[in-house]
Amino acid sequence: MGNPPRGTERAVRRGPPPSSVGDRLLGAADVGDDVAVTSHPSSHLRIARPSRDLQRAERFWADGLALEVLYRTGTEAEGGHALVMLGWPEAVWHLELIDDPHGETPPSPTEEDLLVLYLGGPLDSDLVSRLVDAGGQLVAARNPYWDRWGVTIEDPDGYRLVLSHRTWP
Numbered sequence: 001m002g003n004p005p006r007g008t009e010r011a012v013r014r015g016p017p018p019s020s021v022g023d024r025l026l027g028a029a030d031v032g033d034d035v036a037v038t039s040h041p042s043s044h045l046r047i048a049r050p051s052r053d054l055q056r057a058e059r060f061w062a063d064g065l066a067l068e069v070l071y072r073t074g075t076e077a078e079g080g081h082a083l084v085m086l087g088w089p090e091a092v093w094h095l096e097l098i099d100d101p102h103g104e105t106p107p108s109p110t111e112e113d114l115l116v117l118y119l120g121g122p123l124d125s126d127l128v129s130r131l132v133d134a135g136g137q138l139v140a141a142r143n144p145y146w147d148r149w150g151v152t153i154e155d156p157d158g159y160r161l162v163l164s165h166r167t168w169p
Helices: 021-026 054-064 125-133 144-149
Strands: 009-013 034-038 045-051 068-073 083-087 093-099 114-118 137-139 150-154 160-164
Touching: 045 054, 054 068, 054 083, 054 093, 054 125, 125 137, 125 150, 125 160, 144 150, 144 160
Parallel strands: 045 093, 114 160
Antiparallel strands: 009 034, 068 083, 083 093, 137 150, 150 160
């Protein structure tokens, strides 16, 4: 079964069972109700990750991949953690890195936690070198598919970035 066309509605079940945290957040009447969710091509995706060293992580993503700093705040932010949001201004996603120098929520990446960028053309060796120079480590992918179609680089916190020369979709 394929995905429905973009902009179509789908009925989904949402929320945890009654008498849970979801009751307080959604209101008991909403829990378990069928609701229509409309997908939008412009919906924004936030990928949030804790970081042991925010400066090192920012260097990798900003200097290495040339993502722009979209927003930055210090420990005065809600929750008391410094953070930086990186991305491309016209993209519908951003990467949020949250400073966690005391390891309260340490990064816990696996070999399958991948952020894949489909570049749609040959990989630029200068880009790969820049990512390594900015603190990344070139690694073999757990799944050989990614080695065939690109390169895998770990960021300073161990999360994996795949640069694929394929296009999507």
